[in-house]
Amino acid sequence: MxxxxxxxxxxxxxxxxxxxxxxxxxxxxxxxxxxxxxxxxxxxxxxxxxxFADPRFAPPPIDADLATHRERVLDQLLLLVDAGATQGGFPSRYGGGDDLGGWITGFEMLGFGDLSLLVKVGVQFGLFAGAILHLGTERHHQAYLQDAINARLLGCFAMTETGHGSDVASVRTTATYHPGTREFDVHTPYEAARKDYIGNAGEHGRLAVVFAQLITEGESKGVHALLVPIRDEHGEPMPGVRLQDCGPKAGLNGVDNGRIWFDHVRVPRENLLDRYGEVDPDGTYRTPIASASRRFFTMLGTxxxxxxxxxxxxxxxxxxxxxxxxxxxxxxxxxxxxxxxxxxxxxxxxxxxxxxxxxxxxxxxxxxxxxxxxxxxxxxxxxxxxxxxxxxxxxxxxxxxxxxxxxxxxxxxxxxxxxxxxxxxxxxxxxxxxxxxxxxxxxxxxxxxxxxxxxxxxxxxxxxxxxxxxxxxxxxxxxxxxxxxxxxxxxxxxxxxxxxxxxxxxxxxxxxxxxxxxxxxxxxxxxxxxxxxxxxxxxxxxxxxxxxxxxxxxxxxxxxxxxxxxxxxxxxxxxxxxxxxxxxxxxxxxxxxxxxxxxxxxxxxxxxxxxxxxxxxxxxxxxxxxxxxxxxxxxxxxxxxxxxxxxxxxxxxxxxxxxxxxxxxxxxxxxxxxxxxxxxxxxx
Amino acid sequence: MxxxxxxxxxxxxxxxxxxxxxxxxxxxxxxxxxxxxxxxxxxxxxxxxxxFADPRFAPPPIDADLATHRERVLDQLLLLVDAGATQGGFPSRYGGGDDLGGWITGFEMLGFGDLSLLVKVGVQFGLFAGAILHLGTERHHQAYLQDAINARLLGCFAMTETGHGSDVASVRTTATYHPGTREFDVHTPYEAARKDYIGNAGEHGRLAVVFAQLITEGESKGVHALLVPIRDEHGEPMPGVRLQDCGPKAGLNGVDNGRIWFDHVRVPRENLLDRYGEVDPDGTYRTPIASASRRFFTMLGTxxxxxxxxxxxxxxxxxxxxxxxxxxxxxxxxxxxxxxxxxxxxxxxxxxxxxxxxxxxxxxxxxxxxxxxxxxxxxxxxxxxxxxxxxxxxxxxxxxxxxxxxxxxxxxxxxxxxxxxxxxxxxxxxxxxxxxxxxxxxxxxxxxxxxxxxxxxxxxxxxxxxxxxxxxxxxxxxxxxxxxxxxxxxxxxxxxxxxxxxxxxxxxxxxxxxxxxxxxxxxxxxxxxxxxxxxxxxxxxxxxxxxxxxxxxxxxxxxxxxxxxxxxxxxxxxxxxxxxxxxxxxxxxxxxxxxxxxxxxxxxxxxxxxxxxxxxxxxxxxxxxxxxxxxxxxxxxxxxxxxxxxxxxxxxxxxxxxxxxxxxxxxxxxxxxxxxxxxxxxxx
Missing domain, CATH: 1.20.140.10 (Butyryl-CoA Dehydrogenase, subunit A, domain 3)
Structure with missing residues (x-):
């Protein structure tokens, strides 16, 4: 130098x-x-x-089409998993490294490479796995974390809607609890309530952390997150789920952003990420934070x-x-x-x-x-x-x-x-x-x-x-x-x-x-x-x-x-x-x-x-x-x-x-x- | 409204x-x-x-590859010719409309459409044909203008070099006059003197207005422009001309920018655009503006x-x-x-x-x-x-x-x-x-x-x-x-x-x-x-x-x-x-x-x-x-x-x-x- x-x-x-x-x-x-x-x-x-000495992490090809670019980024993401570079920020009991600071620093360094890879990593590990870790409880951790941090289960963080981006406390997707079947009914009530710009939703994501207004016993309890499968093993949309690719963007075209609509999709009660709010089988809502708004901002804070x-x-x-x-x-x-x-x-x-x-x-x-x-x-x-x-x-x-x-x-x-x-x-x-x-x-x-x-x-x-x-x-x-x-x-x-x-x-x-x-x-x-x-x-x-x-x-x-x-x-x-x-x-x-x-x-x-x-x-x-x-x-x-x-x-x-x-x-x-x-x- | x-x-x-x-x-x-x-x-x-009511002038497709986009823009350019929209700024005797103000206003309006088309139009009609009109004399006008303003002859404005962009008075390409053959020898003396970012040079241009240091009788007379054929009718580079595509750019990918190298390319004496400086057959230089620098800035002014x-x-x-x-x-x-x-x-x-x-x-x-x-x-x-x-x-x-x-x-x-x-x-x-x-x-x-x-x-x-x-x-x-x-x-x-x-x-x-x-x-x-x-x-x-x-x-x-x-x-x-x-x-x-x-x-x-x-x-x-x-x-x-x-x-x-x-x-x-x-x- x-x-x-x-x-x-x-x-x-x-x-x-x-x-x-x-x-x-x-x-x-x-x-x-x-x-x-x-x-x-x-x-x-x-x-x-x-x-970066590995040529497979060279800067993005400047003439790749969208499909090729996405494929390359997914391959790189899996290489990172193999290199043990994606797990460090998670608890060791789920195969992580208990080292959040090191993990975030490593993420920062990815900014010297293809920023599509960085964002895809952020979506999969930071947002998707991070939401399971911070908003879920032990049963979610045990069921999903290892697969998530090793990219065997690709997922989405489905918060933003077309009609509500900054004001996420006002998202309109609903998750209505039905005690009869012990299920949540996840629904997109109108067009502008579709989930939008969601990373991994365009192509690769199979499970989504969906933010919705939780309704139980006829009352809205504010925004909560639930796990909703959106694609099956063959990449086909699950019943009641409609998916659309957001198409070309100014940049980050190696990331498959997409839109999601839910037509009364049913998921089990256990799919609620319930660290800050639980629903009993009979529909009773319990939470350690009484204020719906405080509760939501506590969730966001994590x-x-x-x-x-x-x-x-x-x-x-x-x-x-x-x-x-x-x-x-x-x-x-x-x-x-x-x-x-x-x-x-x-x-x-x-x-x-x-x-x-x-x-x-x-x-x-x-x-x-x-x-x-x-x-x-x-x-x-x-x-x-x-x-x-x-x-x-x-x-x-x-x-x-x-x-x-x-x-x-x-x-x-x-x-x-x-x-x-x-x-x-x-x-x-x-x-x-x-x-x-x-x-x-x-x-x-x-x-x-x-x-x-x-x-x-x-x-x-x-x-x-x-x-x-x-x-x-x-x-x-x-x-x-x-x-x-x-x-x-x-x-x-x-x-x-x-x-x-x-x-x-x-x-x-x-x-x-x-x-x-x-x-x-x-x-x-x-x-x-x-x-x-x-x-x-x-x-x-x-x-x-x-x-x-x-x-x-x-x-x-x-x-x-x-x-x-x-x-x-x-x-x-x-x-x-x-x-x-x-x-x-x-x-x-x-x-x-x-x-x-x-x-x-x-x-x-x-x-x-x-x-x-x-x-x-x-x-x-x-x-x-x-x-x-x-x-x-x-x-x-x-x-x-x-x-x-x-x-x-x-x-x-x-x-x-x-x-x-x-x-x-x-x-x-x-x-x-x-x-x-x-x-x-x-x-x- | x-x-x-x-x-x-x-x-x-x-x-x-x-x-x-x-x-x-x-x-x-x-x-x-x-x-x-x-x-x-x-x-x-x-x-x-x-x-813009014509769907063929719809905004650029957002997922077109470079080749498709360029083809589309060329087609649009030819449609503009057919619509009589490219000729207005030129003298009526060459098929123009004697209406520079209207022409420039029409160009401005193209800014609502695909800006690649706008720039391609600017290169072909404003720069290439414009240089022939303003720097050339009657023989050039008669020989080239009609074809240029009707896009039967696509051309380049080859001024910028890799090593000299803003300081164009210092371009290093040479045009040396040889009285024996009554030709100019156009040459790129070293790598950084290649012409760079030249519109139409990547693919479509056949004739280039080349800015070079004119040398006659052993003396440099400063920068002048000459017409140099760069591609034959089949699109193949002319002998001594090397061409390279600039490849993908941040935008304007419907325009084929390219690089040009000249290896002692010979063109006839008549190819000099000689409104502000002429070379007699015997090599004598004549100009109405004695100062080389003033001459060049007068040329630029046009x-x-x-x-x-x-x-x-x-x-x-x-x-x-x-x-x-x-x-x-x-x-x-x-x-x-x-x-x-x-x-x-x-x-x-x-x-x-x-x-x-x-x-x-x-x-x-x-x-x-x-x-x-x-x-x-x-x-x-x-x-x-x-x-x-x-x-x-x-x-x-x-x-x-x-x-x-x-x-x-x-x-x-x-x-x-x-x-x-x-x-x-x-x-x-x-x-x-x-x-x-x-x-x-x-x-x-x-x-x-x-x-x-x-x-x-x-x-x-x-x-x-x-x-x-x-x-x-x-x-x-x-x-x-x-x-x-x-x-x-x-x-x-x-x-x-x-x-x-x-x-x-x-x-x-x-x-x-x-x-x-x-x-x-x-x-x-x-x-x-x-x-x-x-x-x-x-x-x-x-x-x-x-x-x-x-x-x-x-x-x-x-x-x-x-x-x-x-x-x-x-x-x-x-x-x-x-x-x-x-x-x-x-x-x-x-x-x-x-x-x-x-x-x-x-x-x-x-x-x-x-x-x-x-x-x-x-x-x-x-x-x-x-x-x-x-x-x-x-x-x-x-x-x-x-x-x-x-x-x-x-x-x-x-x-x-x-x-x-x-x-x-x-x-x-x-x-x-x-x-x-x-x-x-x-x-x-």
Whole structure:
């Protein structure tokens, strides 16, 4: 890797030379950075990297038809089973590895390959088997888990309906209990209640976890999940089940998404996944969670790993796109100043601005994702955990935070992926439009990440709601002024608490959070203080707006108040995620020993922080936290940071450690082309 | 259309009711708006609409393989020839219609159909035949034009090379004249000099317009174009020509892009397209334009219609995407406030903010595009125009402005298309990801628009350079202070001059450009004054930065100065385009008689202006032109305008007049689905 970095012809171009005094004291070693990024589940990452050496896991063929692609993906899925790569996240008693964190990390790494395979794996093991594990009880585990995690039984997670996607609590499919036969009657009452976009439903799935309104003794008990066979052993639809392929999609065409209709399909009582709600043979309903809505959200909460997985996959796709665009940008030259050599395109400020802030945010997301996976790993209850004596699920209290953060990071990370891959495509010009160079596939495959596993806009609102709830719990009883003052008092304490105290304290002493000169912008303390203040101020003012309107009014009026503040709500959630990202980035830096690699991450973190502030500097100025002069200085500092990071661009993408076989794009393996340009270009 | 608008169920939802006093006095009629938008070449638009009634021009099949798709597109191209739709832009003496404006408008309308067909048409008629018309002389016209515009001779425009895309003046292909045989030797000197991404080169093209460095008498004369046969009548490569298909792309797979290598291919002297440079039989070079660089840019200038065409096509694709997303947003419901009906998603502020500012900018671009086409129509020289006695091309002086504006509008319009189609895809959730709903194809097909026919970043720099040149020509001799004062004095005059003076004057009297209350934001005078000031200030300060550094220094230093200001340069160009857009929008409003339609456009123009200011309010505050309070008021005004435009969303997209057969997306013809939701949804 170091060899390759030195071989980048851009580094020999006089136009790209940087004065020696701006260089980091030593050349950062991408191998050191990579080891640091690999983190706790480094072994899972190494195993996945080895996988890509197998040509059967090469990137998707760019000209395969839908049927061939699906067949290939199914074959790959079965290869993963044989390699023991699909079982790790499940309990050892069912053949799993009791290692959720490693499993999620391995899933993330699949994002360097065919994303159809990743999604198919997510559907089969994360959603289908995961729902059986988390929503079912022992009899379901014993009956299905081993077959599910070894892909002997392919299944679906049938939640979304055509008419209800984001609002899944309102799905219209019904499961009506009949005590006479001790069966549920599963039914699609009208066209828009059909299950839609369901992975594995188009072709391969045989058993579906179906989410339906459970009706017993004439009463609806809210949404529950049941196991409903949809295909027999020959792949034919079961009686009463109608199946339809969703057909071609923008991407992910190796996954067979489909639609499902149920015409009074009967399944035994035992098919109800009854961890959070049971139906006795006589039809009596029993549940440890009285509120139907709470019960449903508790069920959903157990599925949080799907969202976390998508966030990780988006990160991998982003890293791959950046690796391609930056490597190409280092060999591609265009235009020469009079009498000079042609300029390496990555030396252009506009090119740097397209890619480097995105690279910095990708690092921030990486560290935040790693923290999230760790929290998931530590807080996920075992298969036997049951609601406690008070009728509440015995859960780690950090679980609520996990769910909120998973929602926020999934939204911010998948939008970042879409935008960054788009920027990379454009940065590669016509070459970026060719399928062989991977960027078209990456863009198309990840595009749906922003709207599946929770629409991003809805997820940010979920996070905002959780933040508001926390806010109300803490401050609901105080008068408004007291509230604001209390928050202000807590600030410094919070900052000191959460981010490696020692270093920060020292920096606070050196500079102080209110220092006004440009230099202090490159101190993370000032950045963090500003991030925190922004998130807090947005939340406080949001709470005030909503609270002022909460008293009285009908539902129409209440909606109008909420709706008028919707942009505010989304901004508050976004700002909160930004603070998470900055904290995670800083913690990631603190955990690295002093040296060139840490200095480099420090620079990159400055770029993340300042480019984030730059993008929102309209708002920050409106709220009196940046003077006009200082706001301009932020813009200048972003330019300057791009310039200083330029010599390290190759190192920063090499550190992602994406195997060459997975990158595959000819333009990212452009040593050959570069050599030809160098040796034979009469103007070069 | 009006019927459909009334049938939108959202309009009956209590949550969407707007107080009567905010409604426009009468319901705007989409037919009136459409007639206005159709403009000067309404007949061309009507003909194109009729075309889409022919099922052979239905949207592209979503599951066609590459070969089938290409065959279909070629068939459609030949159908267009039979329909007389390809010849209009050419001189009547060669079977054309002498109607460039109508032809370009018809091309724009093809953007509602398969964009592969549009691009194939652009390659064959715009680029290939256009180059023969504009760069060739009578013998070329007589020999080739009739066959070219009737698609009996399919051809290529072989300019871009793998190693040189944006910097086309530096292509490395050589055309060396040999007086002995009176032939040119066309040669690809090394791998990266191969022609790349060339439309029609993959399969169908037989003759190529090849751009190469012309060498005669041992001297290079810069880039010229020659006609080089690349395939024989049987489709086999000509001797010395190597051809390769570019393979699958992100989109536009109905177009056969390919690569071309020349191994000392000989063509007769007469094959040089010699309008701007001739080679005598003995090898003597003659040209009316002494400077090689000026000559080349003059040649390029004649090809400006390609850029204008792409801008128009991007506009059509954007309109189609917005039509789909807005119609779906009017039937799709999700979430209900307690006790209320489910909310139509277009009633959510976040949904409106995604789509309405984009809709407003689409209108602005429509009016600006129409102006540009008109200017192109009026300034394009006939086929016999020759350089004048001074050796300069006898051109309309407005031509220079045309080229600069075409560059800027192409960049801004194609980026807008990419972003808007992406936003529409996300706004439609999972349904937007299905190929049958058109958005995936629209996104993928238009994606390359931002980097072909001139990379957008390069085009904005071209515009900035032209603006700087104009600036220097006017002010180069004055001292800096005088310059600034002179500009300031000119401002009001400029404003009054360019925009329908009467109305504006009255408004200036009513409000005055410096009025500080929120209400005045909805006056276009204040908006225009701010837009103008922003563009001017960015240009002035840019000129100062570059001028300060212009004195001395080597090429490395000069590049560093330019590069440090590159973001500033791009911002200046972008701001200039914004002023063009606002002016065009205002002129479009002025041309409409008073009434509900004009009032509606007034509102929409307010949204365009204020959302543009909102997006750049960080910069505007930095430069002291918006106080914090007023900046916040801009944000609030955008929200309020979204709310006020909501009842007219259907009207505004109906006015685009896209035939239902062209829209095709099931979700945009969702009356059926909506009815099912209405009638059968127990919660609805």
């Amino acid at each position: 170091t060899e390759r970095a030195q071989a980048h012809p851009g580094d020999e171009n006089p136009a790209t030379e940087h004065p020696a005094d701006e260089q980091l004291p030593a050349a950062p070693d991408p191998a050191v950075l990579r080891a640091h990024l690999d983190g706790r589940w480094a072994q899972a990452r190494r195993s996945a990297r080895e996988l 599925l949080v790993q799907g969202r976390i997985s998508v966030g990780g996959a988006a990160g991998s796709a982003t890293k791959l796109a950046l690796t391609i665009a930056i490597r190409y940008g280092l060999v591609r030259r265009q235009f020469a100043p009079p009498g000079g050599a042609e300029i390496v395109v990555l030396d252009y400020l506009a090119h740097q601005r397209r890619l480097f802030p995105a690279l910095a945010r990708t690092y921030a997301l990486h560290f935040a994702q790693a923290e999230l996976v760790e929290l998931l790993h530590e807080t996920t209850p075992g298969p036997d955990a049951r609601p406690d004596a008070n009728g509440l699920p015995a859960e780690d209290p950090r679980r609520r935070q996990l769910e909120a953060h998973a929602a926020g990071l999934k939204a911010v990370g998948t939008w970042h992926a879409t935008r960054t891959i788009q920027a990379c495509r454009e940065a590669c010009g016509g070459a970026g439009y060719l399928s062989e160079n991977r960027l078209p596939g990456l863009k198309a495959d990840t595009d749906v990440f922003t709207t599946f596993e929770g629409d991003n806009t809805v997820l940010l609102q979920l996070l905002a709601k959780e933040l508001l709830t926390g806010f109300a719990e803490h401050f609901g009883e105080l008068d408004l002024l007291g509230t604001v003052r209390f928050v202000a008092d807590q600030t410094v304490e919070t900052v000191l608490e959460r981010v490696g105290g020692r270093l920060l304290l020292q920096r606070l002493r050196d500079v102080g959070p209110s220092a006004g000169d440009e230099g202090s912008m490159l101190g993370h303390d000032w950045q963090l203080e500003l991030f925190d203040w922004r998130a807090r101020h947005l939340l406080e003012t949001l709470a005030r707006r909503l609270r002022a309107a909460a008293g009285g009014g009908d539902s129409t009026a209440a909606f109008a108040v909420f709706n008028a503040a919707q942009d505010h709500l989304l901004a508050a959630a976004q700002a909160h995620v930004d603070t998470l990202l900055l904290r995670a980035f800083l913690a990631g830096i603190e955990a690295l020993p002093a040296g060139a690699e840490r200095d480099l991450l420090d620079l990159l973190c400055d770029l993340f922080a300042l480019s984030t502030i730059e993008a929102d500097r309209g708002w920050v100025q409106e709220h009196g936290r940046l003077t006009a002069a200082r706001s301009k200085a932020v813009v200048a500092a972003v330019n300057e940071l791009c310039r200083r990071l330029r010599p390290h661009a190759a190192t920063l993408v090499d550190a992602f450690g994406i195997p060459d076989q997975a990158i595959a794009a000819p333009i990212a393996q452009g040593a050959e082309l570069a050599r030809q340009q160098q040796l034979h270009d009469p103007g070069g | 009006t019927e459909r608008a009334q049938a939108h169920p959202g309009d009956e939802n209590p949550a969407t009711e707007h107080p009567a006093d905010e409604q426009l006095p009468a319901a705007p009629d989409p037919a009136v708006l459409r007639a206005h938008l159709d403009g000067r070449w309404a007949q061309a638009r009507r003909s194109a609409r009729e075309l 090809l400006v219609q390609g850029r204008i065409s792409v801008g128009g096509a991007a506009g059509s694709a954007t309109k189609l995407a917005l039509t789909i997303a807005i119609r779906y947003g009017l039937v799709r419901r999700q979430f209900a406030p307690p006790g209320g009906a489910e909310i139509v998603v277009l009633d959510y502020l976040a949904h409106q903010r995604r789509l309405f500012p984009a809709l407003a900018r689409t209108y602005a671009l429509h009016f600006a595009q129409a102006e540009l086409v008109e200017l192109l129509h009026e300034t394009t020289p006939g086929p016999d125009a020759r350089p004048d006695a001074n050796g300069l091309p006898a051109e309309d002086p407005r031509r220079r402005q045309l080229e600069a504006h075409a560059a800027g509008l192409k960049a801004v319009g194609t980026w807008h298309a990419t972003r808007t189609i992406q936003a529409c895809r996300e706004a439609c959730g999972g349904a937007g990801y299905l190929s049958e709903n058109r958005l995936p194809g629209l996104k993928a097909d238009t994606d390359v628009f931002t980097t072909f026919e001139g990379d957008n970043t390069v085009l904005l720099q071209l515009l900035a350079k032209e603006l700087l040149t104009g600036f220097a020509e006017h002010f180069g001799e004055l001292d800096l202070l005088g310059t600034v004062r002179f500009v300031a004095d000119q401002t009001v005059e400029t404003v009054l001059e360019r925009v329908g003076g009467r109305l504006l004057l009255q408004r200036l009297r009513d409000v005055g450009p410096s009025a500080g209350d929120e209400g005045s934001m909805l006056g276009h005078d204040w908006q225009l004054e701010l837009f103008d000031w922003r563009a001017r200030h960015l240009l002035e300060t840019l000129a100062r930065r570059l001028r300060a550094a212009a004195g001395g220094g080597d090429s490395t230093a000069a590049f560093a100065v330019f590069n440090a200001a590159q973001d500033h340069l791009l911002a200046a160009a972008q701001a200039h385009v914004d002023t063009l857009l606002l002016r065009a929008f205002l002129a479009g409003i002025e041309a409409l008689p008073a009434g509900a339609e004009r009032d509606l456009l007034d509102l929409l123009c307010d949204l365009f202006a204020l959302s543009t200011i909102e997006a750049d309010r960080g910069w505007v505050q930095e430069h002291g032109r918006l106080t914090a309070a007023r900046s916040k008021a801009v944000v609030a005004a955008v929200n309020e305008l979204c709310r006020r435009l909501r009842p007219h969303a259907a009207t505004l997209v109906d006015a685009f007049g896209i035939p239902d057969q062209a829209i095709a997306a099931p979700i945009a013809q969702g009356a059926e689905l909506a009815r099912q939701q209405q009638l059968h949804d127990p919660g609805g």
